[in-house]
Amino acid sequence: RPVVAMQNVTKVFSNGTLALKDMSLEVKSGEFLSLLGPSGCGKSTALRIIAGLGGPSSGSIDWPSSKINSKGLPEGDVGFVFQEPTLMPWSTVFGNVYLPLKLRGVSKSAARDKVMEVLASVGLADFADAYPRELSGGMKMRVSIARAIVTRPKLLLMDEPFAALDEITRQKLNDDVLKLWEQSGLTVIFVTHSVFEASYLSNRIVVMRARPGQVFTDLAIEQPDI
Ligand code: ADP
Numbered sequence: 631r632p633v634v635a636m637q638n639v640t641k642v643f644s645n646g647t648l649a650l651k652d653m654s655l656e657v658k659s660g661e662f663l664s665l666l667g668p669s670g671c672g673k674s675t676a677l678r679i680i681a682g683l684g685g686p687s688s689g690s691i692d693w694p695s696s697k698i699n700s701k702g703l704p705e706g707d708v709g710f711v712f713q714e715p716t717l718m719p720w721s722t723v724f725g726n727v728y729l730p731l732k733l734r735g736v737s738k739s740a741a742r743d744k745v746m747e748v749l750a751s752v753g754l755a756d757f758a759d760a761y762p763r764e765l766s767g768g769m770k771m772r773v774s775i776a777r778a779i780v781t782r783p784k785l786l787l788m789d790e791p792f793a794a795l796d797e798i799t800r801q802k803l804n805d806d807v808l809k810l811w812e813q814s815g816l817t818v819i820f821v822t823h824s825v826f827e828a829s830y831l832s833n834r835i836v837v838m839r840a841r842p843g844q845v846f847t848d849l850a851i852e853q854p855d856i
């Protein structure tokens with residue numbers, strides 16, 4: 631069963647903007663899929679619909695093997711990383727990564743090992759007590775990734791996560807995300823406008839065209855496993 635499946639999804643915003651037209655996509659378990667396309671082609675809109683952060687205007691979205699809550703959304707199975715790390719400035723690195731577990735009622739002592747393990751997996755084991763303002767942009771992004779995976783989601787969604795970082799930091803993070811994916815068996819959907827990033831990271835690339843009102847192509851380029 632696919633982790634997530636979109637069928638003929640169209641999204642028209644209330645101001646009349648046609649952001650997605652007739653998009654169908656099935657994401658298999660364990661895939662690292664990049665959604666590649668120019669700004670404005672509807673990548674974020676598609677990702678938000680997959681995350682359950684906005685419904686389609688028509689068409690359907692299914693999370694076949696997830697627990698579905700009363701609002702028809704997947705429960706706790708999706709981690710989201712945005713371009714802006716959006717960390718709580720008043721809380722430490724530990725506190726920021728603990729938050730999703732706290733919201734699920736896990737006590738701090740019960741969460742400690744899990745949080746530290748996830749921090750170690752993103753290279754931040756020594757920074758648990760630091761505050762976001764003390765961290766570089768790359769490190770803040772690592773915290774944001776740790777926070778997204780601490781609940782062990784099935785699906786990790788990343789929306790142009792490294793676009794604001796310098797090239798070297800970005801390349802390091804690409805390598806680390808790849809390592810994380812290889813070690814964890816996570817399913818990843820990665821939104822990018824960089825052909826390089828998409829081809830470096832993914833084992834499947836879905837190319838989205840500009841002007842979704844006129845053309846939408848869900849052309850998939852399958853790459854062999856490296
Ligand atoms: P991308 O992520 O590929 O840059 P988006 O999904 O953000 O593209 O946007 C697709 C189109 O929908 C764009 O024309 C954008 O301006 C428009 N759009 C995105 N969000 C909204 C919104 N909340 N209201 C109206 N139009 C929107």
Ligand code: ADP
Binds near residue numbers: 769802
């Ligand atoms: P990355 O986060 O990808 O490792 P950065 O350029 O963000 O790369 O940081 C490089 C290294 O410099 C970090 O891994 C960390 O060891 C160190 N560093 C950066 N900012 C700080 C800071 N505020 N305090 C202590 N060490 C830091």
